[in-house]
Amino acid sequence: MSDAKRVSIADLRDHVGETVEVRGWLYSKRSSGKISFLLIRDGTGIVQGVLVEKEVDSATWSAYDALTQESSLAARGTVRADTRAPGGTELSLSVVEPLQIAEDYPIGPKEHGVDFLLNHRHLWLRSSRPWHVMRIRDEIIFAIREFFHQRAFVCLDSPILTRAIGEEAGTLFETEYFDLGKASLAQTGQLYVEAGAMAHGKVYCFGPTFRAEKSKTRRHLTEFWMLEPEMAWYDWEDNMALQEELVEHVVKQVLARRGADLEGLGRDMDRLRRVQRPFPRLSYDEAVDVLREKGSAIEWGADFGGEDQTLLTDSYDRPVFVHSFPKAVKAFYMKQHPTRPDVVLCNDLFAPEGYGEIIGGSQREDDHDRLVARIREEGLPEAAYDWYLELRKYGSVPHSGFGLGLERTISWICGLDHLREAIPFPRLINRITP
Amino acid sequence: MSDAKRVSIADLRDHVGETVEVRGWLYSKRSSGKISFLLIRDGTGIVQGVLVEKEVDSATWSAYDALTQESSLAARGTVRADTRAPGGTELSLSVVEPLQIAEDYPIGPKEHGVDFLLNHRHLWLRSSRPWHVMRIRDEIIFAIREFFHQRAFVCLDSPILTRAIGEEAGTLFETEYFDLGKASLAQTGQLYVEAGAMAHGKVYCFGPTFRAEKSKTRRHLTEFWMLEPEMAWYDWEDNMALQEELVEHVVKQVLARRGADLEGLGRDMDRLRRVQRPFPRLSYDEAVDVLREKGSAIEWGADFGGEDQTLLTDSYDRPVFVHSFPKAVKAFYMKQHPTRPDVVLCNDLFAPEGYGEIIGGSQREDDHDRLVARIREEGLPEAAYDWYLELRKYGSVPHSGFGLGLERTISWICGLDHLREAIPFPRLINRITP
Numbered sequence A, B: 001m002s003d004a005k006r007v008s009i010a011d012l013r014d015h016v017g018e019t020v021e022v023r024g025w026l027y028s029k030r031s032s033g034k035i036s037f038l039l040i041r042d043g044t045g046i047v048q049g050v051l052v053e054k055e056v057d058s059a060t061w062s063a064y065d066a067l068t069q070e071s072s073l074a075a076r077g078t079v080r081a082d083t084r085a086p087g088g089t090e091l092s093l094s095v096v097e098p099l100q101i102a103e104d105y106p107i108g109p110k111e112h113g114v115d116f117l118l119n120h121r122h123l124w125l126r127s128s129r130p131w132h133v134m135r136i137r138d139e140i141i142f143a144i145r146e147f148f149h150q151r152a153f154v155c156l157d158s159p160i161l162t163r164a165i166g167e168e169a170g171t172l173f174e175t176e177y178f179d180l181g182k183a184s185l186a187q188t189g190q191l192y193v194e195a196g197a198m199a200h201g202k203v204y205c206f207g208p209t210f211r212a213e214k215s216k217t218r219r220h221l222t223e224f225w226m227l228e229p230e231m232a233w234y235d236w237e238d239n240m241a242l243q244e245e246l247v248e249h250v251v252k253q254v255l256a257r258r259g260a261d262l263e264g265l266g267r268d269m270d271r272l273r274r275v276q277r278p279f280p281r282l283s284y285d286e287a288v289d290v291l292r293e294k295g296s297a298i299e300w301g302a303d304f305g306g307e308d309q310t311l312l313t314d315s316y317d318r319p320v321f322v323h324s325f326p327k328a329v330k331a332f333y334m335k336q337h338p339t340r341p342d343v344v345l346c347n348d349l350f351a352p353e354g355y356g357e358i359i360g361g362s363q364r365e366d367d368h369d370r371l372v373a374r375i376r377e378e379g380l381p382e383a384a385y386d387w388y389l390e391l392r393k394y395g396s397v398p399h400s401g402f403g404l405g406l407e408r409t410i411s412w413i414c415g416l417d418h419l420r421e422a423i424p425f426p427r428l429i430n431r432i433t434p
Helices: A009-015 A058-066 A114-119 A128-150 A190-200 A236-257 A259-264 A269-273 A284-293 A306-313 A368-377 A382-390 A406-414 B009-015 B058-066 B114-119 B128-150 B190-200 B236-257 B259-264 B269-273 B284-293 B306-313 B368-377 B382-390 B406-414
Strands: A019-032 A035-041 A046-052 A072-081 A089-100 A174-176 A182-185 A202-210 A223-232 A281-283 A320-323 A346-351 A356-363 A399-405 B019-032 B035-041 B046-052 B072-081 B089-100 B174-176 B182-185 B202-210 B223-232 B281-283 B320-323 B346-351 B356-363 B399-405
Touching (some): A009 A046, A019 A046, A019 A089, A035 A089, A058 A089, A128 A202, A128 A236, A128 B190, A190 A223, A190 A399, A202 B202, A223 A406, A236 A320, A236 A346, A236 A399, A284 A306, A306 A346, A306 A356, A346 A406, A368 A382, B009 B019, B009 B089, B019 B046, B046 B058, B128 B202, B128 B259, B128 B406, B190 B202, B190 B399, B223 B236, B223 B406, B236 B259, B236 B356, B236 B399, B259 B269, B281 B284, B284 B306, B306 B356, B346 B406, B368 B382, B399 B406
Parallel strands (some): A046 A089, A281 A320, B046 B089
Antiparallel strands (some): A019 A035, A035 A046, A174 B174, A202 A223, A356 A399, B019 B072, B035 B046, B320 B346
């Protein structure tokens, strides 16, 4: 087939009238006697190829019978415009060459249980729904990095193997580290990006983080990706402004560049188009009042459960900030409110449509002695924080940052039911393979 | 200081003649009686501020005495063009307000041992050399992601917690995984991106990888970042073409966007400007002949040591490909040469100037039975590869990929002596903190 130009299915619309070669896999097929239809996918899209018995040689005509679902193949044909087709084109096939015949591909058009699909995740990724989700994930990752690159942030990767404890003890994965005893897998890179912000002003890390939580909910993974920007001289309100600018940018880029994938998932895109600044801002106090008016039994001082998050956001068409939470439900490093010692200068950002928290952020405690007092209050191992405390001794400045959970953000934007669909190979309390 | 516009030091050149506010840290200071000079850094750059006693109030004049190295401060002044200054500007200061006074900052202008500096890595990052390196690292990461985004690759993050063994047993970090026994930290994401390439055609992962190697050389970290693209339908030669296009793009973008940082490191930029396609290509056979002519004692069949790599590349002004290595020194998943069963369709890419291997790549074995035979030959645990083998049962296609070591690439581009300077918080056999 060396005389035909090789073209990706996504690019076929630029080659109408030309004879091209496509390489890929058989997605499905059907025949009506003298005409056969092959749906071919190549990773960039799907196209229907049409075989007419009287127009092709017998080897190509019999390829239809040989080809099973997910068999690999090369095909040559003429590109025809077809406005009814998903990519706007169809292929009139002249040659089809099977390459490797797949026997009994396990994933068919019938319904499969989620455990079966997760056991076959290495193959399930080829199905249309995971395919769309991973393309959107890719675009969200790039839109995030592009946002920070445009704003002169420096990407400062934080280590995974660490002695420092970021959020809480008790949910750590540990490993033996040569002669140095145990290392634990990072739950957060925040402490490290705080050091980076004092060197570069504005930095971020974006990598995998780990929580050995025994939670088995649709909002938990044991391994997930987190974006953590940290900015010197930002107060908690500057911090919220950056968060909403980021979320607006990401949603806008996904709509612009991955609209067809959102459509493929059946996502209500009008809801995403309404994600525009400014986002509503409620104090924790106000949020508790709203929740109680709506019938929640929440008491001041409690953190929001999943139901409260949904109840709170269902009056809004875009993400909602709640700020100034009680100190008792938040991490030790958050800065105390200047006039209310029971409150810290923090915020959560809750996605609409019941998707819950996608961002947690705060101004950081920049006073050395107060930070030591908080570490002691929480009973944390002070020695592990020695270097972190030094950041408050040598040119401490007001600074803020936040953590955005990548899979939670993907789940919301794609409209998924469970975080496990938002990552290529999910790790759950009962799943470490494939 | 609310009436002056706040400006980053990097942007001062756009504000010549204006009165602006700068916030940052004292880098160093000197005085000549009635005039004092403060070098101020803010993470985006360094600027010299000039204080003239008779032109400022006494609080600002005495700030000079109060400010120690790395104290935080806010300063107001008028921007003056100064072609001798690094950023092209200087500040005539009118107000200086110390914020937090640093006492006895441990890193001074005197020489420190590398262990001392690594123990203070959270502060050392503020020094000019690590600062330049991290800015270049940031740009390399972005240039890589931009390259693949422009070429419609999908970023498909591979898991860290895994059962599969990628490269070799014996150098794995392990952790208890709930009731499922032990999980190990990924040495590579390759097996996973191979599954991804069958779903998306062209994919890559780019994240941390782990090797519990007891090596204490300047070319080893226990935790390092690796880029791993994988492309369906690419043969080993397409693979090399993509590698050289990538490396050329990255070097070009660093030269274009981080030239001042390369200069700050004293890097010979002419050498980087010569990194242009095509790169020289030698077969392993040819490379062994060249090495023996140059005096190496290498025998056919042996892998190249560091000295051989340097010897081989020192005749070239750009990176050098060596392809078609003996099967015995390469990983089990590489495809056998069609006519020479002792050789595999792979390549290494060696950086010039003695920086050694930065890329290893290959066409993958796509035949199911041959791959099983190789797994058995190597004595690898066959059961761990069950899902990987399935990729050869369901629509196997020729495919290739490679791994680029991020820190090795940074080391070469920056001209560093040791990988530990190429990552924010290095992890070495004897180092897990800060």
